[in-house]
Amino acid sequence: MPQRASPLSVIVKSDLEETPRDMSSPAPDMIEQRFSVPFHFPVYFTDGMLRDPGNSVLRQAISRKEPGRRHRFAVVIDSQVARADPVLVRGFQAYACRHDDALDLVAAPHLVKGGELIKNDHLTVLGLQSWLHKLRMDRHACLVIVGGGSVLDMAGYAAATTHRGIRVIRVPTTVLAQNDSGVGVKTAINAFGAKNFLGTFTPPFAVINDHDFIATLPDRDRIAGMAEAVKVAAIRDTVFFEWLETHVERLRSFEPQAMRWMIRRCAELHMHHIGQGGDPFEFGSARPLDFGHWAAHKLENLSGYTLTHGEAVAIGLALDTRYAVTTGMLPEIQGERLYRLLERLGFRLWHEAFEQRDAQGRRQVMAGLAEFQEHLGGDLTVTMLDAIGRGREIHEVRQPLMDGCIDWLRERDHARCA
Ligand SMILES: NC(=O)c1ccc[n+]([C@@H]2O[C@H](COP(=O)([O-])OP(=O)(O)OC[C@H]3O[C@@H](n4cnc5c(N)ncnc54)[C@H](O)[C@@H]3O)[C@@H](O)[C@H]2O)c1
Numbered sequence: 001m002p003q004r005a006s007p008l009s010v011i012v013k014s015d016l017e018e019t020p021r022d023m024s025s026p027a028p029d030m031i032e033q034r035f036s037v038p039f040h041f042p043v044y045f046t047d048g049m050l051r052d053p054g055n056s057v058l059r060q061a062i063s064r065k066e067p068g069r070r071h072r073f074a075v076v077i078d079s080q081v082a083r084a085d086p087v088l089v090r091g092f093q094a095y096a097c098r099h100d101d102a103l104d105l106v107a108a109p110h111l112v113k114g115g116e117l118i119k120n121d122h123l124t125v126l127g128l129q130s131w132l133h134k135l136r137m138d139r140h141a142c143l144v145i146v147g148g149g150s151v152l153d154m155a156g157y158a159a160a161t162t163h164r165g166i167r168v169i170r171v172p173t174t175v176l177a178q179n180d181s182g183v184g185v186k187t188a189i190n191a192f193g194a195k196n197f198l199g200t201f202t203p204p205f206a207v208i209n210d211h212d213f214i215a216t217l218p219d220r221d222r223i224a225g226m227a228e229a230v231k232v233a234a235i236r237d238t239v240f241f242e243w244l245e246t247h248v249e250r251l252r253s254f255e256p257q258a259m260r261w262m263i264r265r266c267a268e269l270h271m272h273h274i275g276q277g278g279d280p281f282e283f284g285s286a287r288p289l290d291f292g293h294w295a296a297h298k299l300e301n302l303s304g305y306t307l308t309h310g311e312a313v314a315i316g317l318a319l320d321t322r323y324a325v326t327t328g329m330l331p332e333i334q335g336e337r338l339y340r341l342l343e344r345l346g347f348r349l350w351h352e353a354f355e356q357r358d359a360q361g362r363r364q365v366m367a368g369l370a371e372f373q374e375h376l377g378g379d380l381t382v383t384m385l386d387a388i389g390r391g392r393e394i395h396e397v398r399q400p401l402m403d404g405c406i407d408w409l410r411e412r413d414h415a416r417c418a
């Protein structure tokens, strides 16, 4: 469970400290318990965390609470990241030797398969937990998780449910994980056919965004992660949206400076929303950061996860933007800006999974709305746009209109491909 603050910083209002009650009067049949636990964690932006001998970010991250003592830590790595960088595993071992006064690497790094399918494999979670048990990892030891959003979610979940939460340092290695999922507070695995059905709200102990990892990422995944930047800009920041439009060619050719800035700004906006938005653990019914996601999660599933999360998000953004235009919420010209930006970044705004239908002939993707609502409970709340840079929540989606928007995306796609 979440990284706890020191007991001294927990504010407890205890009835026991108040004037003793008159024992002859009846005892109240309810005592209110109330406390709050502050969370804070650093997100470092760096290059060459292992490669550069002068880089001590990992050491700082692990020992940030007790710099005076030696810290036990273990490492889990996405096997595709390790394959793309053959010196990575040894890099951790060499780093631990260099910082032997502060760090104790308790075992050779453990590799797990990367990609969405790892979130369906509960045996991997158990395997990881059994490994943590064997290593006698306690709540003061650190698990460093290196990988894309899928591995961070899966291994983060395993760690969050071990001893009710051991310290986790996330090292996100994809654009999407560096600008969105890795700096957030959630972990999850898929179960019973539902995406992210099992999971926790668990802020990390620290996050290290190392730009080196982006260099080995396949182009498809580099593009996919930019969907989250378009998302957060569209609902929160007009200036960032305009910046994305202006620099779209630099981003499309993955120019390092542009990528770096895009990741940084997107992570800042994402973190600002979680920290200042008033509902970090999603107790309410709204999930503004999930603009475009009701359809995206369903499409990922219907496509058998051949669509990546980012690709599905791009389609979901276009769909809900078209819905906002159709209902008169958003001027058409602003909708066009969003579709054009996504297309110029390299996204296709249509997928054949939209045509999968149930026995009554209804598009199966529509079930995504009910699933989205069920995930949080309460009223259906879907984020739409009423301007570029300004999200707006609605509580009813007219399905025939939404169906028409899907048809519109298909026509647009066919016209582009013709
Ligand atoms: N917890 C959250 O708040 C949250 C938010 C958004 C998304 N997510 C989840 O994140 C997942 C998607 O994550 P993703 O887009 O990072 O994809 P991913 O983790 O599935 O990675 C994509 C592929 O790239 C490989 N890879 C990762 N980094 C690499 C690197 N540096 N070099 C070479 N290959 C590399 C992976 O092994 C995988 O095959 C989804 O499951 C999504 O639901 C979680």
Ligand SMILES: [Zn+2]
Residues within 6 Å of the ligand: 180, 228, 293, 309, 313
């Ligand atoms: Zn997302």
